[in-house]
Amino acid sequence: MTGAVAEHVPLTINWDEVDTVLLDMDGTLLDRHFDDHFWLEHVPLRYAAAKHLPLPRAKEFLYALFRSQENTLNWTDLDYWSRQLGLDIPLLKEEVDHLIAVHPFVIEFLLFLSQHRKGIYLVTNAHSKTLDLKLRKTRIGPYFTGIVSAHDVGLPKEEPAFWGKLQEKIPFVPERTVLGEDSETNLGTAELFGIRYLIHVGRFSSAAPVATSERFTTISYFSELIPRDGSMTVRL
Template sequence: MTTVANHSAQISKPIIFFDMDGTLLDLAFDTYIWMQLVPKRWAIEHQATLEQAKSQLYQYYVQYQGSLNWYSSTFWRQHIGVDAFAVQQEYRHLIAPRLGCFELLNALQKLDVECWIVSNADQVTLDLKLENVPIRPYFKQVISSESIGYAKDDQRFWRTLQQRYPFDVSQVTFIDDNYAVLDSAKQFGIAQLFSICEPDSSTTRTELNPNYIHLEQLTDLLNYLDDDKSSNIYGT
């Protein structure tokens, strides 16, 4: 089932770009790290209350949101004195795929659809997560925005990505839970765009952007593949 936006176009000969956190993987892990554990560590370091820590860090989060620094473990360690990557390593057992992740990737592999991960996560975080959720073999390219030099929110990301890894925007489908990133991809010319109904299992997304198709389950994406292919996904 899909919700919001009524698009009749089918995906033809696609290259599919997947975001990682909140799309393939449950964003609940990141929410727990950044909204609970990092503030606790900061509060201890600065002899502050948890509420004081959350208030101060929230101001920093808003200030850098959408920039490459926002996604950089190194930046946050230097800026706030908390090693967020070490915290992620400590709680790596909580990293989890979203429902339907492996089912969708197996189906796309059977269809011989080319898939890329295009993530804003910095390289060490990307590697950590793919060590814990073994989906790397499904992807032709696994790209961190850190290696590009710009966040996906920035048009320069898409221009640089295309220069380094040539692709035809008319053949690309992109799935991301972040509306600012989808808006940026749309501005660049990627027309087949999908978002996620509930990227974070620990909370409910209260407002869905009507400009994008939202997938309740990742496997809902298969409804937009060519009928001849999708009818044979499971060898039937």
């Protein structure tokens, strides 16, 4: 992600030409402040206490360890990190689960899609234990036609082959599909697969400034995708 000085990338969505909407979870539908705080602050605090380390030293060690698993399924595998760190990561998540929150206007957007009979799929890299916790806290699960974790697919969304594997689970037509993501990397792999409407969510965290993409159309809120003039067309 880049700073908010990036050039605007125009996009027009005719919702009559859309059958399927794929939506990421963390940073897209849900506030990523929870995840950032958990991995960057809460886990180091608990790890430092368990290992009798100064907090700055624990952070230095953990941040390097986290970076080593970026763009892999291990990155979001809570069981993997529990084994690696000797901590009960799912239990630690529950200690700060009050920070789990749905972004503004997400429910309104999901209702709009439902009213117009679109296939709505939550497609996330998140581990099943993370999914269970967040769906329980937010109660957004019933809005979806289906929910797919990358752990079920066997590849993270950062891998171009992910989208072909996903199509085996969700019968979507790329030319009639919208994808909402806060990750430019994931939008890039979807673009290679031919998904037509690619939406970058720039307001990924309530604790961070909006990030604007140079490659993809950026929105701050999903309300921007809901037509307001009685038509089914949105110009961004």
